[in-house]
Amino acid sequence: MKSFVKSYYHQILSLRVGMIFLLLNIGSVTTIQAQEKPNIIILFADDLGYGDLSCYGAQDVNTPNIDQLAKEGLRFTDFQVASSVCSPSRAALLTGRYPMRNGFPVAQGKIEKHKDYGLHPDEITIADVLLKEDYATLAIGKWHLGFNEGHQPIDHGFQHFYGLQSNWHTKHPDLDDVYFDRKPVKENVPFETLIGDYTNKAIEYMEENIENPFFLYLAYHSVHSPIQPSKEFIGTSKGSLYGDYVQELDYHVGRLTQALADKNLDENTIVIFLSDNGPALCHFGGSAGPLNGGKYTTMEGGFLIPAIIKWKGKFATGVNDTFLSSMDLFPTLTSLAGAEIPKDRVIDGKNITSILKTGKGTSPHEVVYYYNGTNLQAVRKGKWKLHLPRTSEDQPFWSKAENEKPFNGSNLKNIACRGLLVLGRPLLFNLDQDMGELTDVSKKHPEVVKELLKEAEKARKELGDVNSIGTDQRVPPFENIQEKI
Ligand SMILES: [Ca+2]
Structure with a gap:
């Protein structure tokens, strides 16, 4: 019975345009909208x-x-x-x-x-x-x-x-x-x-x-x-x-x-x-x-x-x-x-x-932020993604990397699963050409680095960072939230 009702219902849906026209004329469009x-x-x-x-x-x-x-x-x-x-x-x-x-x-x-x-x-x-x-x-x-x-x-x-x-x-x-x-x-x-x-x-x-x-x-x-x-x-x-x-x-x-x-x-x-x-x-x-x-x-x-x-x-x-x-x-x-x-x-x-x-249209996102726990680690604007400097202490418990030397931007192929952990300077990637984030182009595009650093600053002000609270940040109800214990 239910499937009969449903199949009948779908026949009605397939005649949607005609029905809407008809219902508009008799003033009961609300019903059809609810069904849709x-x-x-x-x-x-x-x-x-x-x-x-x-x-x-x-x-x-x-x-x-x-x-x-x-x-x-x-x-x-x-x-x-x-x-x-x-x-x-x-x-x-x-x-x-x-x-x-x-x-x-x-x-x-x-x-x-x-x-x-x-x-x-x-x-x-x-x-x-x-x-x-x-x-x-x-x-x-x-x-x-x-x-x-x-x-x-x-x-x-x-x-x-x-x-x-x-x-x-x-x-x-x-x-x-x-x-x-x-x-x-x-x-x-x-x-x-x-x-x-x-x-x-x-x-x-x-x-x-x-x-x-x-x-x-x-x-x-x-x-x-x-x-x-x-x-x-x-x-x-x-x-x-x-x-x-x-x-x-x-x-x-x-x-x-x-x-x-x-x-x-x-x-x-x-x-x-x-x-x-x-x-x-x-x-x-x-x-x-x-x-x-x-x-x-x-x-x-x-x-x-x-x-x-x-x-x-x-x-x-x-x-x-x-x-x-x-x-x-x-x-x-x-x-x-x-x-x-x-x-x-x-x-x-x-x-x-x-x-x-x-299936068409451009991205509605001008800038997006990448946080790891409470630590702002990267900013993306269009094709550009900037990774921000960070220490082991900045990281949440799942990605601490004590005694790790700051990454210097070479051998990006070898970082594999661990990602970029400790970073001494910003790294810039062109995701259109390099979605694998393998080639740092920060030296070639200092103006882009500067622009994205400004975007990072905006994010910090509004959403906060590991050592600061943002103007529109909901703060979780306990201390040292990045530590498990
Ligand atoms: Ca998961």
């Missing part, structure tokens, strides 16, 4: 690198389902997240604001010091906005934005939550428990069972909400550690266990996209697939493709991620090289749902609806 609100699914992979999918050039991994999504949608080659670690990247995606602005610049841990650390209650998330627009809202999977009162998914616009507080771990008794809303419903859950369980829940949810708009935020643990695919996937890729793990993620993305097609939801659902940060190269492998650095760094390998956006029949298709940000999703989805973008705060993301619809 698209379902929205964000599939958020964890630590998946720019070079980890076959549609992004991976040779030893086969990801046919994600590749198919890319063929049917827009595949972006210059799409950034706002942090190269999990929590701040998630906070920025959900709020459309830099982690320094929204108060979540450092990854949250299950430690005493972080007991009051979570996404601030005053922050507005995509879920908050969509809930007000009568969307059903559900978060599945890894939260990692604080799990104490006030910081849980259902405190941030999600009607329901099904998943883990943070990364799966057996070190702490709560971290391998699956929660429904605020309570644990399954304890000591084996890691390999989560991905299938989450996908099943997501498909059930689509079925339950087939007749009203829904927002599904599905944050898979794959391919974050533990690199532990299910048995059926071990040995399936030409690569390592990591490749098998990527292929398992692809399989479950395929289950979801197939379920959407089977339920005739394709034409009324926006599917967004992206990763939260680059690969943890030094620890677990993965690939950042042609990029330098990975997770924990402010090089492109940490910030540029695979990103695909599809809305069948509504958005353009093909490969798109416009420079965009995960923060753009907040204002874009707000606008597509017919809601107002909040005016009482700065939203760093831009509404990219027209780029999505036409």
Whole structure:
């Protein structure tokens, strides 16, 4: 019955123009607008690198389902997240604001010091906005934005939550428990069972909400550690266990996209697939493709991620090289749902609806900032990216490099996974010609260096830096936030 209703509904949608004309004439346009609100699914992979999918050039991994999504949608080659670690990247995606602005610049841990650390209650998330627009809202999977009162998914616009507080771990008794809303419903859950369980829940949810708009935020643990695919996937890729793990993620993305097609939801659902940060190269492998650095760094390998956006029949298709940000999703989805973008705060993301619809247009971002924790480490303006000097003390706990000599600008090929850590002088890269950040051109373009240093100063004033507080910075509620202990 439901599928009949849906298929009938889609026949109506296909006659949209005629219907709108007709309804305008009888004065009931509001009804049709309400029906046209698209379902929205964000599939958020964890630590998946720019070079980890076959549609992004991976040779030893086969990801046919994600590749198919890319063929049917827009595949972006210059799409950034706002942090190269999990929590701040998630906070920025959900709020459309830099982690320094929204108060979540450092990854949250299950430690005493972080007991009051979570996404601030005053922050507005995509879920908050969509809930007000009568969307059903559900978060599945890894939260990692604080799990104490006030910081849980259902405190941030999600009607329901099904998943883990943070990364799966057996070190702490709560971290391998699956929660429904605020309570644990399954304890000591084996890691390999989560991905299938989450996908099943997501498909059930689509079925339950087939007749009203829904927002599904599905944050898979794959391919974050533990690199532990299910048995059926071990040995399936030409690569390592990591490749098998990527292929398992692809399989479950395929289950979801197939379920959407089977339920005739394709034409009324926006599917967004992206990763939260680059690969943890030094620890677990993965690939950042042609990029330098990975997770924990402010090089492109940490910030540029695979990103695909599809809305069948509504958005353009093909490969798109416009420079965009995960923060753009907040204002874009707000606008597509017919809601107002909040005016009482700065939203760093831009509404990219027209780029999505036409596949054309220039980047809406004049300048972007790269923070590592609370340390401003780089600024990008157009094709230019300037890395700023920094010491080991400036860095957050995950990228301290004590006793490391300042990098002098040579042998950039050799820095690989660790990125640029301690830096004695600014380094300039032309990303149009050198997206791998291999050739420092600061001496050739002193005027560009000067201009970008000014932009860095503006960022420091507004968003702060490791030793200063910005005019529009939400400061987390504890001392020495970059230290774990
Ligand atoms: Ca991550």
